Amino acid sequence: xxxxxxxxxxxxxxxxxxxxxxxxxxxxxxxxxxxxxxxxxxxxxxxxxxxxxxxxxxxxxxxxxxxxxxxxxxxxxxxxxxxxxxxxxxxxxxxxxxxxxxxxxxxxxxxxxxxxxxxxxxxxxxxxxxxxxxxxxxxxxxxxxxxxxxxxxxxxxxxxxxxxxxxxxxxxxxxxxxxxxxxxxxxxxxxxxxxxxxxxxxxxxxxxxxxxxxxxxxxxxxxxxxxxxxxxxxxxxxxxxxxxxxxxxxxxxxxxxxxxxxxxxxxxxxxxxxxxxxxxxxxxxxxxxxxxxxxxxxxxxxxxxxxxxxxxxxxxxxxxxxxxxxxxxxxxxxxxxxxxxxxxxxxxxxxxxxxxxxxxxxxxxxxxxxxxxxxxxxxxxxxxxxxxxxxxxxxxxxxxxxxxxxxxxxxxxxxxxxxxxxxxxxxxxxxxxxxxxxxxxxxxxxxxxxxxxxxxxxxxxxxxxxxxxxxxxxxxxxxxxxxxxxxxxxxxxxxxxxx
Numbered sequence: 001x002x003x004x005x006x007x008x009x010x011x012x013x014x015x016x017x018x019x020x021x022x023x024x025x026x027x028x029x030x031x032x033x034x035x036x037x038x039x040x041x042x043x044x045x046x047x048x049x050x051x052x053x054x055x056x057x058x059x060x061x062x063x064x065x066x067x068x069x070x071x072x073x074x075x076x077x078x079x080x081x082x083x084x085x086x087x088x089x090x091x092x093x094x095x096x097x098x099x100x101x102x103x104x105x106x107x108x109x110x111x112x113x114x115x116x117x118x119x120x121x122x123x124x125x126x127x128x129x130x131x132x133x134x135x136x137x138x139x140x141x142x143x144x145x146x147x148x149x150x151x152x153x154x155x156x157x158x159x160x161x162x163x164x165x166x167x168x169x170x171x172x173x174x175x176x177x178x179x180x181x182x183x184x185x186x187x188x189x190x191x192x193x194x195x196x197x198x199x200x201x202x203x204x205x206x207x208x209x210x211x212x213x214x215x216x217x218x219x220x221x222x223x224x225x226x227x228x229x230x231x232x233x234x235x236x237x238x239x240x241x242x243x244x245x246x247x248x249x250x251x252x253x254x255x256x257x258x259x260x261x262x263x264x265x266x267x268x269x270x271x272x273x274x275x276x277x278x279x280x281x282x283x284x285x286x287x288x289x290x291x292x293x294x295x296x297x298x299x300x301x302x303x304x305x306x307x308x309x310x311x312x313x314x315x316x317x318x319x320x321x322x323x324x325x326x327x328x329x330x331x332x333x334x335x336x337x338x339x340x341x342x343x344x345x346x347x348x349x350x351x352x353x354x355x356x357x358x359x360x361x362x363x364x365x366x367x368x369x370x371x372x373x374x375x376x377x378x379x380x381x382x383x384x385x386x387x388x389x390x391x392x393x394x395x396x397x398x399x400x401x402x403x404x405x406x407x408x409x410x411x412x413x414x415x416x417x418x419x420x421x422x423x424x425x426x427x428x429x430x431x432x433x434x435x436x437x438x439x440x441x442x443x444x445x446x447x448x449x450x451x452x453x454x455x456x457x458x459x460x461x462x463x464x465x466x467x468x469x470x471x472x473x474x475x476x477x478x479x480x481x482x483x484x485x486x487x488x489x490x491x492x493x494x495x496x497x498x499x
Contacts, residue, residue: 001028003060006046018055026085028078031059052361053368054336058228084117093118093165096128097143099316100388107143109310110158111217113209115237116165120312165404171274172478177203179490180268180278181425182256185212185241186476187466188241188284190483196246198487204248205268207255211236212286214476217330218311218337220471222362223476231311237365256369257421266461277308280490283434283457290414292325296383297409304389309334311408314341320407322346323392326381327354331412332362339369346373348380348394380409404483417468427458434464439471453489455482461493
């Protein structure tokens with residue numbers, strides 16, 4: 001960690017930390033500011049300029065008394081963030097595997113998005129070979145997961161991994177609840193926090209990882225209350241812990257496949273054949289990134305081609321050439337994070353501008369980060385390589401076909417709602433998003449003779465919030481807002497309709 005004053009005789013702090021970033025890109029960097037100096041326009045502009053360019057992580061108030069616990073706390077937080085991002089230090093879980101195997105990517109992404117600190121060593125690295133020898137694992141052909149003071153897991157399933165870090169993955173007999181929340185993204189977690197805090201018996205069912213799509217965000221800088229920004233997995237884990245302390249139950253690695261009325265309640269069936277009975281349901285499944293439908297890209301899925309972005313992948317592309325398809329905030333956050341490692345990061349945009357799809361703070365960061373390039377009017381048409389991605393075929397509106405060396409391609413485009421399993425009684429728009437409350441007034445959709453409640457679907461007592469809801473604002477903050485507001489409507493439904 002490097003702390004520096006802003007105003008020095010021969011160089012200012014922002015320029016100094018910019019040089020530090022080039023020499024030690026993973027170091028935490030902060031400007032030292034005296035109490036009240038942020039009122040000085042030149043200092044305020046320097047702080048904002050440094051944060052926007054990525055040269056400065058944040059500012060630190062100079063200590064003015066001894067001891068100064070505010071200063072100590074800030075330094076400790078910086079060091080904690082630095083250590084958490086360093087996957088080479090010992091962790092509770094260590095993965096030893098082939099770097100480019102698709103299953104390796106799946107496991108590491110799963111751990112990262114669930115907020116589980118873990119170390120990773122390539123199977124053929126000196127440390128990887130030592131760990132395998134120490135645990136008497138000979139020539140593994142699949143990922144090996146080592147637990148601190150625990151067993152060795154050979155090619156574990158997602159459920160086995162989840163159970164290893166203490167998550168509940170199995171249903172108890174006759175599972176019942178007041179409200180079943182399907183999905184644990186920001187909207188689902190907010191629903192769980194507010195419903196559980198108000199005394200409802202809450203069960204959250206998640207098919208994969210806490211946090212949903214937002215859990216893969218490397219840093220969200222514009223979320224209220226987190227001045228230095230927060231990763232998607234950190235935000236999700238804090239919300240998960242908050243809901244858990246209020247009494248919410250979580251069921252991980254279980255996918256819901258059906259919904260039907262059953263004796264005054266709703267029965268939700270899982271892929272494995274179990275059932276959950278709930279008095280009401282909140283749909284918060286979010287969306288998935290859309291596949292591009294190019295066969296040669298699918299061949300390298302997990303071996304250089306990734307749908308979505310997980311912070312754990314970035315270090316392996318140090319010094320490499322990385323491409324990102326997408327123009328939304330998720331793509332921008334991924335570009336900024338990957339630029340700390342890769343030699344070049346290229347955003348591929350089908351349109352002619354980013355201004356309509358990306359927040360201003362991300363645009364500013366991208367424009368001031370020297371190794372991030374933006375190619376407009378450009379699409380991916382194919383890929384080449386032996387066992388991993390090596391080259392991309394691009395179609396540029398002005399230059400025509402281009403062949404570019406590539407170490408990785410991250411695809412963050414479109415949004416496909418996970419609603420295929422819903423019954424026909426739950427009305428959806430042409431894209432599969434769940435239609436709720438006011439929008440139902442324009443179509444003959446509701447099976448109830450009363451007006452729909454806020455966020456209620458055409459099936460009474462079944463609500464939809466967050467990205468899965470038609471015409472929702474695709475932002476983390478709005479999803480959290482919808483998840484908190486829907487709980488009062490669930491209360492109204494339970495009290496008035498099913499007391």
